[in-house]
Amino acid sequence: MHRIKAVVASPVAFSVLAGVVIGALFLVGTGADPVAAYEAVITGSLGADGIGSTLTTLTSVLGLALALAVPLRAGLINLGGDGQLVLGGMAAAVTGLYSPLPAPLTVVLSLLAGMAAGAGYAALAAVCENRFGVPLLVSSLLLSYPAASFASYLARYPLKEPGSSLPQTRQLPDGVALATFGSSTVTVGLLLVVVAAAAYWFTDRRTAFGYEMRMTGLNARFSAYAGVERKGLTLRLMAVSGALAGLVGAIGVLSFPYRFLDGSLTASGYTWTGLTAALLAAASPVGTVLASFFFAVLQVGGLSMERTTEVPRELTQVLQAIVIVFLAARLRFPQWWFNRRKEAV
Amino acid sequence: MTPPPPADMREAAVELRGITKRFPGTLANDAVDLTVSRGEIHALMGENGAGKSTLMSVLYGMERPDAGTVHVDGREVTFSDPGDAMAAGLGMVHQSFKLFDSLTVAENVVYAAEPRRFGLVDRGAARRRVRELAEEHGLAVDPDALVGDLPVGLRQRVEILKLLHRGARTLILDEPTAVLTPAEADALFAVLKSLAAQGRTVILVTHKLREVLEGSDNVTVLRDGRVVARLVTAETSAADIAAAMTGRAVELDRVHASGTPGATVLDVTDLATDGVRGVQLAVRAGEIVGIAGVAGNGQSELVEALAGLRPVTAGRVALLGDDITHASATERRARGLAYVPEDRHAVGTAPAASVADNLAMGHHRTSLSSRGLLPPTAVRGHAQRLIERFGIKASSPEVPASSLSGGNLQKLLIGRELAHDAPLLLVEQPTRGVDIGAVQNIHDQLIAYRDAGHAVLLVSAELSEIRGLADRVLVMYEGRVTASYDKAEADERTLGLAMAGGPAPTEVRD
Numbered sequence: 080m081h082r083i084k085a086v087v088a089s090p091v092a093f094s095v096l097a098g099v100v101i102g103a104l105f106l107v108g109t110g111a112d113p114v115a116a117y118e119a120v121i122t123g124s125l126g127a128d129g130i131g132s133t134l135t136t137l138t139s140v141l142g143l144a145l146a147l148a149v150p151l152r153a154g155l156i157n158l159g160g161d162g163q164l165v166l167g168g169m170a171a172a173v174t175g176l177y178s179p180l181p182a183p184l185t186v187v188l189s190l191l192a193g194m195a196a197g198a199g200y201a202a203l204a205a206v207c208e209n210r211f212g213v214p215l216l217v218s219s220l221l222l223s224y225p226a227a228s229f230a231s232y233l234a235r236y237p238l239k240e241p242g243s244s245l246p247q248t249r250q251l252p253d254g255v256a257l258a259t260f261g262s263s264t265v266t267v268g269l270l271l272v273v274v275a276a277a278a279y280w281f282t283d284r285r286t287a288f289g290y291e292m293r294m295t296g297l298n299a300r301f302s303a304y305a306g307v308e309r310k311g312l313t314l315r316l317m318a319v320s321g322a323l324a325g326l327v328g329a330i331g332v333l334s335f336p337y338r339f340l341d342g343s344l345t346a347s348g349y350t351w352t353g354l355t356a357a358l359l360a361a362a363s364p365v366g367t368v369l370a371s372f373f374f375a376v377l378q379v380g381g382l383s384m385e386r387t388t389e390v391p392r393e394l395t396q397v398l399q400a401i402v403i404v405f406l407a408a409r410l411r412f413p414q415w416w417f418n419r420r421k422e423a424v
Numbered sequence: 425m426t427p428p429p430p431a432d433m434r435e436a437a438v439e440l441r442g443i444t445k446r447f448p449g450t451l452a453n454d455a456v457d458l459t460v461s462r463g464e465i466h467a468l469m470g471e472n473g474a475g476k477s478t479l480m481s482v483l484y485g486m487e488r489p490d491a492g493t494v495h496v497d498g499r500e501v502t503f504s505d506p507g508d509a510m511a512a513g514l515g516m517v518h519q520s521f522k523l524f525d526s527l528t529v530a531e532n533v534v535y536a537a538e539p540r541r542f543g544l545v546d547r548g549a550a551r552r553r554v555r556e557l558a559e560e561h562g563l564a565v566d567p568d569a570l571v572g573d574l575p576v577g578l579r580q581r582v583e584i585l586k587l588l589h590r591g592a593r594t595l596i597l598d599e600p601t602a603v604l605t606p607a608e609a610d611a612l613f614a615v616l617k618s619l620a621a622q623g624r625t626v627i628l629v630t631h632k633l634r635e636v637l638e639g640s641d642n643v644t645v646l647r648d649g650r651v652v653a654r655l656v657t658a659e660t661s662a663a664d665i666a667a668a669m670t671g672r673a674v675e676l677d678r679v680h681a682s683g684t685p686g687a688t689v690l691d692v693t694d695l696a697t698d699g700v701r702g703v704q705l706a707v708r709a710g711e712i713v714g715i716a717g718v719a720g721n722g723q724s725e726l727v728e729a730l731a732g733l734r735p736v737t738a739g740r741v742a743l744l745g746d747d748i749t750h751a752s753a754t755e756r757r758a759r760g761l762a763y764v765p766e767d768r769h770a771v772g773t774a775p776a777a778s779v780a781d782n783l784a785m786g787h788h789r790t791s792l793s794s795r796g797l798l799p800p801t802a803v804r805g806h807a808q809r810l811i812e813r814f815g816i817k818a819s820s821p822e823v824p825a826s827s828l829s830g831g832n833l834q835k836l837l838i839g840r841e842l843a844h845d846a847p848l849l850l851v852e853q854p855t856r857g858v859d860i861g862a863v864q865n866i867h868d869q870l871i872a873y874r875d876a877g878h879a880v881l882l883v884s885a886e887l888s889e890i891r892g893l894a895d896r897v898l899v900m901y902e903g904r905v906t907a908s909y910d911k912a913e914a915d916e917r918t919l920g921l922a923m924a925g926g927p928a929p930t931e932v933r934d
């Protein structure tokens with residue numbers, strides 16, 4: 080009984096449920112059949128035809144959700160995911176194109192280069208806060224734009240594929256690519272991201288560093304009082320965050336079409352989807368995975384719903400928006416609950 | 425004080441019948457009956473976690489009882505939120521005030537019940553209203569002052585004015601004097617008595633026996649969620665109440681024997697920081713040095729500077745002979761400092777985290793972890809040991825710290841910091857909001873800590889606490905240490921005079 084109550088009262092479940100119900104009302108209002116529409120979303124994303132696409136989307140969404148969740152767990156927001164993602168992709172492309180090593184080693188090196196580029200760039204935002212007092216929210220966001228422009232410049236001029244009309248690099252040499260599962264588009268990148276999620280869970284629950292991260296997120300003054308060095312924590316969390324974003328960029332470049340195409344990494348707005356997923360889950364490791372999966376299903380399922388029913392795929396965006404609104408309302412929830420207890424003491 | 429007429433002669437303002445409230449793992453209220461007559465000041469007492477705040481939350485519509493009924497003015501009522509309770513003439517002053525610091529007194533008082541003119545808030549009327557109310561009830565306060573600039577005692581007046589503005593006939597105050605200076609507390613009781621004389625009713629939750637004896641008409645004592653005694657104040661004594669609360673005889677205001685001081689542990693020369701100048705002090709191993717003073721004379725700033733949470737602007741601080749003047753909080757802790765801060769919600773704990781996580785803080789890099797790993801079993805075991813050793817009432821180590829009662833949260837903090845076994849312990853207001861039995865326990869722990877050869881710097885607003893524990897007493901006044909006494913010289917009168925800074929007391933008084 081208590082368990083059931085707790086789950087229903089859980090704000091995440093509540094937001095999602097509310098989104099689904101309100102979405103259904105929308106559908107009824109426009110004369111569409113909500114059951115058919117939702118069925119199309121589910122079969123389109125989880126059926127045999129859709130699952131591959133869903134898992135590919137999940138790779139990016141989950142990777143970026145983790146990138147944003149890691150600092151968020153300590154109450155820090157990294158708004159520079161796009162810049163770190165793009166730099167990671169560009170670093171991987173350059174490494175892939177010019178590495179003298181055999182292909183399998185080049186793949187590993189490209190992934191590492193992507194992570195290093197993202198990490199270094201995100202760490203720069205942390206340094207801006209630690210040394211110069213620029214709030215992380217601002218420094219990370221502002222640094223994002225020059226990074227994207229720089230990569231764009233490289234793809235348009237020095238590294239541009241000769242003869243192509245597109246702002247893209249040459250294709251990576253044969254074999255410099257992530258292995259795929261069977262004939263699908265799902266790469267081992269998914270595995271890497273899942274491993275990252277597991278590592279995040281482990282750090283969060285089982286390490287002293289994860290403990291400091293959680294306590295800082297719950298009460299920064301408390302952790303400062305107890306001697307947790309905030310600056311060091313910020314720097315390390317941002318580096319990890321940037322590394323994860325860079326990894327997603329590298330995975331993108333090492334998958335079809337095996338090159339850096341300007342704008343393609345950021346076009347789907349996965350950084351924002353990832354941020355939403357991380358917020359929805361309050362950055363908890365398991366919750367972040369579930370929320371990312373939920374959003375990947377909505378994105379892929381929405382497309383297929385549009386194809387098979389009359390309902391435009393914007394409905395899934397409405398759904399997402401409703402969930403976000405409820406989530407925003409919920410962000411005040413723990414605070415409110417806490418105040419109430421405090422008064423009662 | 426004249427004894428009140430028997431309860432059945434007067435109309436009951438509030439009556440709780442058979443209130444039962446259960447939380448997971450805790451029976452917070454167990455068939456509690458409480459009747460409070462109109463015009464009465466009724467004290468509600470009990471150990472930490474006895475269920476006082478829970479009972480008041482039920483009365484005020486913040487918690488729903490699992491069983492039992494609430495009657496106001498003879499009618500049965502069901503409140504679904506505090507708004508309903510207010511409409512029925514109840515008003516509650518919470519321990520942490522709920523005021524807007526950036527608004528004026530008048531704006532705070534009328535908030536959510538503003539006088540209107542042409543649909544807009546009528547500021548002139550609001551100001552007049554506050555003046556009238558203040559005059560009528562002897563609650564002098566400037567309606568145009570910003571609440572953020574007021575001392576705690578005056579903020580509390582604003583809270584009371586707010587309730588009176590909304591026409592509250594029954595006032596509930598949960599530990600109202602925990603944060604007040606003795607003079608502010610006296611002023612509060614004068615106000616409460618005049619309110620009662622006008623026929624309003626006051627329910628007061630407090631741990632301070634002196635206040636109850638001087639200020640209340642009747643006392644109800646809770647233990648483990650049940651009413652164990654209903655006493656008429658005029659016919660009872662401090663010892664009786666204490667015995668009812670704890671179920672055993674309690675020795676009140678004990679003065680502990682002096683320690684045997686050894687080598688100097690903390691040595692402070694000419695220290696200055698915000699609001700603190702030229703502080704000179706030393707604490708030796710096996711010694712408790714107490715800092716007395718009216719709140720706001722630099723004690724908190726001094727302790728924060730010593731803990732590394734506030735920059736030192738001049739002077740020198742040495743811990744065990746090493747210069748730590750500019751060391752970070754982290755380094756200081758590593759060198760042997762533990763600290764119990766005054767504000768346990770905002771600084772001393774993460775209320776949303778579990779009891780176990782809160783108890784692990786500071787131990788998570790030392791005794792509990794190896795090679796960076798922090799096994800949950802170690803955290804849990806550590807929590808269980810401290811819960812046992814310090815008698816913290818928590819239904820499990822996994823519940824959030826915010827679900828602990830006020831006094832138990834304080835025990836958690838003290839237990840965690842004592843467990844560091846650090847050569848120097850800084851402790852501020854160790855027994856604020858703690859019941860008398862637990863006060864004794866905490867005092868014994870601090871004395872044992874001293875006798876184990878540690879140095880303790882104690883800041884407290886309770887003179888009896890300073891006198892009972894400290895081997896030496898320093899008095900702070902306007903940011904300086906203005907006097908120093910040995911245990912034997914430090915009587916209440918001498919300290920009181922020194923705290924007032926000599927000639928004129930600077931207290932806010934009517």
Ligand SMILES: Nc1ncnc2c1ncn2[C@@H]1O[C@H](COP(=O)(O)OP(=O)(O)OP(=O)(O)O)[C@@H](O)[C@H]1O
Nearest residue numbers: 424447452472473474475476477478827829830831
């Ligand atoms: N929301 C809650 N969830 C779980 N347990 C709770 C909750 N609120 C109160 N409790 C438990 O109920 C018991 C009574 O708590 P309450 O706050 O009423 O005590 P109290 O008498 O006010 O103590 P104190 O003097 O320390 O403030 C405690 O054991 C407390 O841990």
Ligand SMILES: [Mg+2]
Nearest residue numbers: 423424477830
């Ligand atoms: Mg209480």
